[in-house]
Amino acid sequence: MAIGDALKQEGNILILQGARGSGRRSILEALGRAQGRDVLALAMEDLSFDRFVRLLHELALECRLTGKVPLLCNLDALADEKGERLAIVANDFAPLIEGTILVTCGVQRPAVKWDRPVIVIEMGQPTHAQRAKLWLDALGCGTPEDADRLANQYPLAPALIVKAAEAAKARAAGRAMDAQDIFAGIRAVLDDKLGNYARRISVTQTWDDIVLPTDQTEAIIELMARVRGRHKVYEQWGFGAKVGKGLGVSALFSGPPGTGKTMVAGLIAKELGLELYQVDMAKIASKYIGETEKNLAALFDAAEAGHAILLFDEADSLFGKRTEVKSSNDRYANLETNYLLQRLESFTGICLLTSNHESNMDPAFQRRLSLHLRFELPDADERAQLWRAVLPAGAPIAKDIDFAGLARRFAMSGGYIKNAALRAAFLAADRDEAITSVLLEKAARVEYEGMGKLAA
Numbered sequence: 517m518a519i520g521d522a523l524k525q526e527g528n529i530l531i532l533q534g535a536r537g538s539g540r541r542s543i544l545e546a547l548g549r550a551q552g553r554d555v556l557a558l559a560m561e562d563l564s565f566d567r568f569v570r571l572l573h574e575l576a577l578e579c580r581l582t583g584k585v586p587l588l589c590n591l592d593a594l595a596d597e598k599g600e601r602l603a604i605v606a607n608d609f610a611p612l613i614e615g616t617i618l619v620t621c622g623v624q625r626p627a628v629k630w631d632r633p634v635i636v637i638e639m640g641q642p643t644h645a646q647r648a649k650l651w652l653d654a655l656g657c658g659t660p661e662d663a664d665r666l667a668n669q670y671p672l673a674p675a676l677i678v679k680a681a682e683a684a685k686a687r688a689a690g691r692a693m694d695a696q697d698i699f700a701g702i703r704a705v706l707d708d709k710l711g712n713y714a715r716r717i718s719v720t721q722t723w724d725d726i727v728l729p730t731d732q733t734e735a736i737i738e739l740m741a742r743v744r745g746r747h748k749v750y751e752q753w754g755f756g757a758k759v760g761k762g763l764g765v766s767a768l769f770s771g772p773p774g775t776g777k778t779m780v781a782g783l784i785a786k787e788l789g790l791e792l793y794q795v796d797m798a799k800i801a802s803k804y805i806g807e808t809e810k811n812l813a814a815l816f817d818a819a820e821a822g823h824a825i826l827l828f829d830e831a832d833s834l835f836g837k838r839t840e841v842k843s844s845n846d847r848y849a850n851l852e853t854n855y856l857l858q859r860l861e862s863f864t865g866i867c868l869l870t871s872n873h874e875s876n877m878d879p880a881f882q883r884r885l886s887l888h889l890r891f892e893l894p895d896a897d898e899r900a901q902l903w904r905a906v907l908p909a910g911a912p913i914a915k916d917i918d919f920a921g922l923a924r925r926f927a928m929s930g931g932y933i934k935n936a937a938l939r940a941a942f943l944a945a946d947r948d949e950a951i952t953s954v955l956l957e958k959a960a961r962v963e964y965e966g967m968g969k970l971a972a
């Protein structure tokens with residue numbers, strides 16, 4: 517049923533379900549206006565219990581007196597473990613309204629026992645062409661080719677496209693807008709959305725800095741091709757409709773510490789021209805039951821709408837194996853895992869997980885990943901390359917460094933090699949000398965012993 521027709525039939529619950537920022541509220545308000553009805557909206561998030569009860573009561577009263585149509589925005593924000601607030605909406609609020617009640621909710625619709633027929637309409641994601649048109653209109657300048665490129669690289673939710681364009685315009689402050697303004701606008705919008713749960717990482721390294729085996733590099737190129745080609749393969753070629761689920765890109769990078777997992781995540785983001793947000797577990801995990809899921813929901817929604825890459829370091833803490841239920845805590849931990857499994861499947865964005873303990877990951881997650889990349893400890897040749905790569909061109913370096921000897925004596929990963937090089941550099945700077953083999957050897961020995969090993 518079309519939304520317009522649904523609104524014409526009086527007395528139903530009309531739920532518009534879709535991603536945040538997809539324009540659900542604007543659509544319902546515009547439809548109301550088109551039919552000569554005023555819509556009165558109440559946002560459900562961030563309300564204390566008392567305020568929630570009072571505002572809901574006032575909404576009912578005003579709608580009864582003026583004939584306006586009530587709109588409850590983001591009903592899913594009310595979901596708590598007892599379902600208390602949702603029950604208030606269904607049992608105390610709804611019976612006061614004779615006409616239609618409009619509702620918007622996120623991708624996951626909460627279960628509510630309404631007192632009347634419910635019509636649910638799911639908003640699809642906007643198509644590439646629609647996004648390009650939005651970019652073109654919102655920027656008010658630029659060519660269709662520019663808009664096409666932006667829509668492909670930043671398939672933001674409609675509301676975010678409009679906001680990013682506004683921020684870009686504000687930054688340009690009257691002069692002709694350039695690409696920098698647009699990127700700054702996008703960044704500002706993303707920080708706004710994701711800043712509560714994640715930290716944006718800036719990437720300064722380049723592919724020249726990395727040392728990886730060839731098959732590893734090929735897998736990374738494939739991963740990036742998946743991101744770049746999504747619009748073509750899923751939309752233009754129609755694979756999206758056939759595949760149905762798992763339209764996002766998710767990868768697990770597993771392996772020992774310091775083998776370059778986080779570094780590769782950063783390089784991938786930079787190469788794709790996307791922002792990388794490292795999820796802050798401390799801000800996600802909550803001791804309150806149900807809160808962790810709510811935080812995760814907000815995080816995934818924001819990443820989806822904003823098209824940023826989410827990076828979960830130490831992912832096994834969150835995507836760990838479900839446990840046999842021994843205490844109520846176990847049960848809730850399992851709930852979170854189940855939620856994550858579902859959400860990952862419906863997630864259309866990009867999500868990278870890293871872990872030192874692959875075997876701790878729940879196998880159900882592993883099955884849902886687009887790619888699993890195992891990072892190995894570097895062999896002696898690679899270690900020699902790492903020693904070379906880690907010393908910057910601008911540093912004073914002695915000519916006769918024995919890279920092969922360092923590589924042979926110290927079997928350590930890139931992270932430790934980087935630390936050792938840095939340590940040697942500070943020793944050299946302090947003595948006002950060049951970085952020598954002796955200093956590198958000395959620093960490597962300290963790092964090596966720190967790993968609990970003895971140098972050969």
Ligand SMILES: Nc1ncnc2c1ncn2[C@@H]1O[C@H](COP(=O)(O)OP(=O)(O)OP(=O)(O)O)[C@@H](O)[C@H]1O
Nearest residue numbers: 725726727772773774775776777778779930931934
């Ligand atoms: N394969 C590599 N090539 C080049 N440099 C590397 C490599 N691995 C590590 N390094 C250096 O070590 C630093 C730390 O590596 P990184 O943080 O990516 O390791 P990690 O695998 O994420 O480790 P952890 O499991 O401890 O999080 C990098 O910023 C880089 O300087």
Ligand SMILES: [Mg+2]
Nearest residue numbers: 777778829870
């Ligand atoms: Mg890491």
